[in-house]
Amino acid sequence: MIAAACCTILLALSAAQPPIVLEGSPPPQEGQFGEIGLRISAPWMKGYLELRIPETVQSSMGLHFIDHDRSDMQPLSMIEPFPIWRIDSKTGIASYTAITDEGIVFSAHAIPKDQHVAIEFRIRNQSEERIEHVNCQMCLVLNHAPKFGDRHNLDQYRTWIDAKWTCLSSTTPTPEEIGRVPWILVLTKALAPSYQGAREWSDGWWVVDQTADRNLLARSTSDGEHLIAIAWDEEASHLMTNTNIPCMHAGPIKNVPLEPGGEEIWRGSVYVLENNDPETLKALHDADRKAWQLTRNSTTDRTGG
DSSP: OHHHHHHHHHHHHHHHSOSOEEEEOOOOSTTSOOOOEEEEEOTTOSSOEEEEEEEEEEETTEEEEESSOOTTOOOSSOOSSOOOOEEOTTTOOEEEEEEOTTSEEEEEEEEEOSSEEEEEEEEEEOSSSOEEEEEEEEEEEOTTSGGGOOOSOOTTEEEEETTEEEEGGGOSSOHHHHTSOOEEEEEETTTGGGOOSOSBOTTSOEEEEEEESSSEEEEEOTTSSOEEEEEEOTTOOEEEEETTTTEEEOOOOOOEEEOTTOEEEEEEEEEEESSOOHHHHHHHHHHHHHHHHHHHHHSOSOBOO
16 A cells, blocks of 8 residues: 555656756856756657747846847846756746846746746846836747757748748748748737838848737647747737747847836747647647736736836
């Protein structure tokens, strides 16, 4: 009976552990640029996805963080010590907090579920001045997972366009018409009517003619058996994939003010499906959208704004 009870406990514990595993990317050498990368893997996946969370953080004060060195985008300060992900050994939950010299604090909290990773990202203004245009950029990098890492084509990328599960290789203008490998932006229906930005960046991205029904971008494995996707809350305004890397973006785009002591929260999910099933993905995204909406209605994400 004791043995049976022990087996029951072990089975319960194993059942409580989600199949998705989170791990922090190694930090850079002291004083160097580096990614605050969250590695996401599943039992069926070779390698891992890496969510750069964030790639950048900026405000009217300037650029608070960037995870790579660009001569035209230098941060106000280098974060020391570099933030390290903490992984709870029992729950698998990952989190970190970073503090900049100018008093901007940002942090992330990621919870592995059965078929997705629930994410919260926060920016808090601990400086003594009001800041405007607070925003961040996230990037889901695919090249560490062989079945998601093939480059220079749109054949496995999909979203819903005009209520249809649509491959992005059918969007226009095509890479052949543009004359370079795909790096495309798909506006969401929420943003498209008011969008007045550029339609193309020379030698870089271009905006396609079609608009997405949802702020969600998906990609299947090269063998068509599995599916991943990324989405942020309803403030997200465009989808993007740069097939040179390859990577995926689904926003988020918020430009908000923060008074001293104010905080903003971004919520999102990375979906990791064992089967290539868009209906399951849609149901998961619908549940998230409902939860995000309820959270926005019941709490004030932005304090001091």
